[in-house]
Structure formats: structure tokens, C-alpha cells
Amino acid sequence: GAGVSQTPSNKVTEKGKYVELRCDPISGHTALYWYRQSLGQGPEFLIYFQGTGAADDSGLPNDRFFAVRPEGSVSTLKIQRTERGDSAVYLCASSPKIGGGTDTQYFGPGTRLTVL
Amino acid sequence: QKEVEQNSGPLSVPEGAIASLNCTYSDRVSQSFFWYRQYSGKSPELIMSIYSNGDKEDGRFTAQLNKASQYVSLLIRDSQPSDSATYLCAVKGWGAGGTSYGKLTFGQGTILTVHP
Numbered sequence: 001g002a003g004v005s006q007t008p009s010n011k012v013t014e015k016g017k018y019v020e021l022r023c024d025p026i027s028g029h030t031a032l033y034w035y036r037q038s039l040g041q042g043p044e045f046l047i048y049f050q051g052t053g054a055a056d057d058s059g060l061p062n063d064r065f066f067a068v069r070p071e072g073s074v075s076t077l078k079i080q081r082t083e084r085g086d087s088a089v090y091l092c093a094s095s096p097k098i099g100g101g102t103d104t105q106y107f108g109p110g111t112r113l114t115v116l
Numbered sequence: 117q118k119e120v121e122q123n124s125g126p127l128s129v130p131e132g133a134i135a136s137l138n139c140t141y142s143d144r145v146s147q148s149f150f151w152y153r154q155y156s157g158k159s160p161e162l163i164m165s166i167y168s169n170g171d172k173e174d175g176r177f178t179a180q181l182n183k184a185s186q187y188v189s190l191l192i193r194d195s196q197p198s199d200s201a202t203y204l205c206a207v208k209g210w211g212a213g214g215t216s217y218g219k220l221t222f223g224q225g226t227i228l229t230v231h232p
Contacts, residue, residue: 031218042120042204042222043160056218091159104150105220107159 002026004108006092012114013082021077021111025094031055032075033093033105034067043091049075082115089113119143122205122223131232135192139205139223142186149181150220151190152204160204164190195230202227 005024013019025032031050035043045059049069057067064082069075079086089112093105123138137151148167152160166172166179166188178191188207192199206220 033218033220035220040224042206042225043220045219045221048218050218059219104162104165106162107152109159 004092004094004106006090006108006111008111009109010112010114012116014116015082015084017082017115019079019082019113021079021090021113023075023077023092023094023108025073025075025092026096026106029094029096029106030072031095031103031105032069033095034075034077035091035093037089037091037110039088046077079113082113084115087113087115119221120205120207120223122203122226124226126227126229128229128231129195131195131197131230133195133230135195135199135228135230137190137192137203137205137226137228139188139190140186141188141205141207141221143207143209143221144183144186145209146186146207148208149179149188150206150208151177151179151188152206152222153199154202154204154225156201163203192228195228197230197232200229 007022033048034046037043047057047067051072052069064080067077089110091110092108095103095105120141129135151164153163154160164179166181169181172179176193180189202225204225205223208220
């Protein structure tokens with residue numbers, strides 16, 4: 001079956017602009033996660049959703065970052081007033097279960113964001 | 117101290133040898149442990165998950181967990197050049213009420229090179 005998909009695969013923008021990154025999880029997966037990965041580092045947690053609600057947004061770095069999942073499927077990560085330090089690969093993952101410590105997260109291909 | 121630390125790399129082993137990757141974590145309530153493999157320019161791919169103390173084997177891969185020492189490792193037997201990648205250790209803990217925290221906390225990754 002289809003895996004997690006993310007669009008666009010690459011996004012180049014100018015400092016101060018607004019960007020939206022989209023994630024389409026595996027069909028039927030109730031949990032959706034956003035991570036950010038800088039070069040040479042492991043992914044860093046941003047936010048996760050169970051259904052439509054954000055269950056944990058403790059990783060969002062500041063109020064320029066916001067994410068939604070209005071219908072419990074597709075999610076959009078929104079970044080306002082982008083800064084050069086926002087440049088990274090943004091990864092989305094989904095998992096099939098609500099709660100439970102054993103749920104596996106499956107990652108999408110990522111969106112590479114470059115802020116000039 | 118970082119929450120999840122991996123042995124510094126890069127690690128280089130000859131083809132056919134055993135590669136040993138190590139990870140320590142600081143949060144004693146961590147309950148779920150994962151090893152992901154990430155090829156250059158690609159997203160993380162789950163190799164192994166382990167939840168109980170001891171060893172878990174899957175083909176050429178063996179994960180070892182010691183919760184008392186807060187240590188988890190991954191052994192790759194009969195290493196192949198195709199195993200050359202960055203290996204990411206990730207941990208997850210239980211939240212209040214027995215449901216899992218959603219987020220994974222990753223180490224910085226260890227680059228493994230298997231040379232013919």
C-alpha cells in the first residue's frame with residue numbers, strides 16, 4: 001500500500017516568507033507526527049496529532065510554527081516569517097494505533113526547506 | 117547531557133564483520149526503543165524495536181536492551197556494503213494513565229561504512 005507522502009519534496013523560499021508543508025499519512029493511521037532534521041543530526045520532534053487534535057506540541061520552537069489536521073487525515077505544517085535557521089528537512093510520520101508503547105512510526109520522504 | 121546519545125562515529129567495518137552500535141538514554145521511564153536506518157538523502161526506516169530487557173534477533177540484526185544501565189545496542193552480523201548508512205537510536209516513554217508519549221527522541225546518529 002501507499003506510504004506516507006509529503007509535498008513539496010523541496011521548497012526554496014526567501015527570509016520572511018510564509019510556507020506550508022503537507023503530509024498525507026498512511027490510510028487508517030490515527031496518529032501523525034512532525035519532526036525536523038538538520039544536517040548531521042537526528043530528527044527533532046515538533047508536534048503530534050491523535051485524530052484532529054494536537055496531543056503534544058511541545059517541540060514547536062516558537063509561535064511562528066503551527067500545524068493543523070482538520071479532518072484527522074492530511075496535516076499541514078505552517079511556518080510564518082521564515083528565518084534562515086528554519087532550513088532543514090521536515091519529516092512526517094504516522095502510526096496505526098492510538099496510545100500504546102509499541103506503535104511503530106513510519107516516515108515519509110520529507111520536505112527539504114531552504115530559506116535564503 | 118543529551119537525552120539520547122550514540123557512540124561517536126563514523127564506524128568503519130570490513131564486509132562480513134560484526135558492526136556494534138551503542139546508545140544510552142537519560143530518561144528512566146523510557147519504555148520503547150527503536151533502531152532506524154537512514155540512507156543519505158532518504159527518510160528513516162525502522163529496523164528493530166525492543167521493549168523488554170534482553171536480546172531480540174531478526175535476521176542479521178540483534179537488538180540488546182538493558183534498562184538498569186539505560187543502554188540499548190544494535191549488532192549487525194555479516195555486515196554488507198548495503199548496510200552502509202546512518203543508524204538512529206530512538207526512545208519513547210509512557211505517559212500518564214499508561215498511554216504512550218507519542219514523540220520519539222532520537223540520538224544524533226552513527227554513520228556506518230562497510231567496506232568490501
